[in-house]
Amino acid sequence: MSFPWLSLLGVLPLLGAAVLMMVKGERAKSLGMVFSLATLVLGVVIAIQYAAGERFSVQLPWIEAFGANYALGLDGISLTMVLLTVVLTPFVLLASWDTVDADDRWNAHVYFALVLVLESLSLFVFLSTDVLLFYLFFEATLIPMYFLLGGFGGARRGYAAIKFLLFGLAGGLVMLAAVIGLYVVSIRELGRPTFLLSDLAALDLDGSLSRWLFLGFFIAFALKAPMVPAHTWLPDAAEHGTPGTSTLMVGILDKIGTFGMIRFCLELFPEASRWASPVIVVLALISIIYGALAAVGQKDIMRLIAFTSISHFGFIVLGIFAFTSVSMTGATFYMFNHAFSTAVLFLVAGFLVQRRGTQDLRAFGGVQKVAPVLAGLFLMGGLSSLALPGFSSFVSEFMVIAGSYARMPLVAGLSTVAMVLSALYILLTYQRTMTGPVTPQIARTFAADGSSDLNGREKWAIAPLLIIILAFGVFPKPxxxxxxxxxxxxxxQVDMADPATPIAKGSN
Structure with a gap:
């Protein structure tokens, strides 16, 4: 039996969470960082081995009466999700080192433990190749995120946590019906129950049943992503959660939705995916433009970043359902890049809010004069978010638009409106908060000698994320x-070929 690399990767942060519940204070934080960094190292080792040609999988009987297996596997798409998870987690913990101490209801060791639990469950979601196993981990991710939202954050954190949970449970309930449907179909088609993704993908599922099952999965993933009109929980959660919680939610948890669209909707229901794609593409376009327009009008900085993410998720879904290799590769790379650019925005905005004591954009002005490093890093995160050339987000957004144009030029053309709007909301936000004369409130908040600028720990939490963004912006090939x-x-599997266009030919 080969070494259980994938199982160890998923279990290691869960083990760390158990250890953290037995210690408190600074020691708990340090141990949390140790386990998250160990998971990062293990993830990088697996990625290096994968790039060298090693393939990882495990399949053990689990509930034989149901045909369920403990089955994990890794391909290029799931590896991308694993890497963003293991890289993002330790820097979120580092950025949250002091912010959670101010909470009077929960101890910091609980926050760090919940983050590690969320990391573990998310890794198992991305690695699962058994549908039932995936569903259980998919639902389980709601638990740590609910407590992260409800236990830490703003005054209405309880409301945001309940709203998040209700949307998540609603999606899970719909998916459960589809999972049961797959169980019945496997018995009918194969004469035995199975939840293995490889077995189910080999079935020739079409017709009305396939479409109903597809909708069960897609609705759950659209709620998780989220897409308009099922997006309303995200701005509330971002507004009332801590910056670290919002980063994990948008950077990792919401990616489960778009990852699931590729892994399960497309691979299990190719005919239904093609059938539903026109409507889904329209919804993606609405999400792209609506998210960008809503961001322009926001007064709360955290809600603004949340609405930008709704727009970005629209681009990801468009790339998936445009059904070209360029657009789908761009969509997968977009998931990776979006996690880091949004993390920079949320975390730096959190540092700013922590100092000023409010999230209202109107309460800022002239920050760059008293905290130039903070202002500069926020600008870098904003430029990455608007997909400026030189940042990795530009590569993925260009690939999505170019690949989509090859099949649906009108939709691709309309989606570029969001690029103009993104420049508007990012640059206007920077202008309102960072430039101009220093307001009296900001002058009182920040020391004149710059001592209230970012400290060493905060810089270390952001700098590696920016390095990743810039490195893959210049050299995305790996x-x-x-x-x-x-x-x-x-x-x-979807039975789609690239259109015969210069863009598609050149990309191949």
């Missing part, structure tokens, strides 16, 4: 080489 073979496999 990530694209990992993603492209898995995308080609998915394209074959």
């Amino acid at each position: 990530m694209l080489d990992i993603i492209e073979p898995a995308v080609q496999t998915t394209m074959q």
Whole structure:
């Protein structure tokens, strides 16, 4: 039996969470960082081995009466999600080192433990190749996020946590009906129950039943992503959660939705995916433009960042359901890049809010004069969010639009409106908060000698994320080489070929 690399990767942060519940104070934080960094190292080791040609999988009987297996596997798409999870987590913990201490209801060790639990469950979601196993971990991720939202954050954190939970449970209930439907279909088609993704993907599912099952999965993933009109829980959660919680929610948890669309909707229900794609593409376009327009009008900085993410998720869904190898590769890379650019925005905005004591954009002005490092890092995160050339987000957004144009030029053209709007809301936000004369409130908040600028720990929490963004903006090939073979496999499963256009030919 080979070494259980994937199982160890998922269990390691869960083990860390158990250890943290037995210690408190600074020691608990340090141990939390140790376990998150160990998981990061293990994830990088697995990625290096994968790039060298090693393939990882495990399949053990679990509930034989149901045909369920403990089955984990790794391909280029799931590896991309694993990497963003293991990289993002330790920097969120580092950025949250002091912010959770101010909460009078929960101890910091509980926050760190919940983050590690969320990391563990998310890793198992991305690695699961058994539908029932995936469903259980998919639902389980609601638990740590509910407590992270409800236990830490603003005055209405309880409301935000309940709203998040209700939306998540509603999506899970719909998916459960579809999972049961797959169980029945497997018995009918194979003469035995199975939840293995490989077995179910080999079935020739079409007709009305396939479409109903597809909708069960897609609705759950659209609620998780989220897409308009099922998006309303995200701005509330971002507004009332801590910056670290919001980063994990948008950077990792919501990616489960778009990952699930590729892994389960497209691969299990190719005919239904093609059937539903026109409506889904329209919803994606609405999300792109609506999210950007809503961001322009926000007065709360955390809600603004949340609405920008709704727009970005629209681009990801558009890339998936445009059914070209360029757009789908771009969508997968977009998930990776969005996690880091949004993390920079949320975390730096959190540092700013922590100092000023309010999230109202109108309460700021002239910050760059008293905290130039903070202002500069916020600008870098904003430029990445608006997909400026030189940042990794530009590569993925260009690929989504170019790949989509090859099949649906009108939709791709309309989606570029959001690029103009993104420049508007990012630059206006920077102008209102960072430039101009220093307001009396900001002058009192920040020391004149700059001592209230970012400290060393805060810089270390942000700098590596920006390095990743810039490195893959200049040289994205390593990530694209990992993603492209898995995308080609998915394209074959959906039975779609690239349109015969110069864009598609040149990309191949």
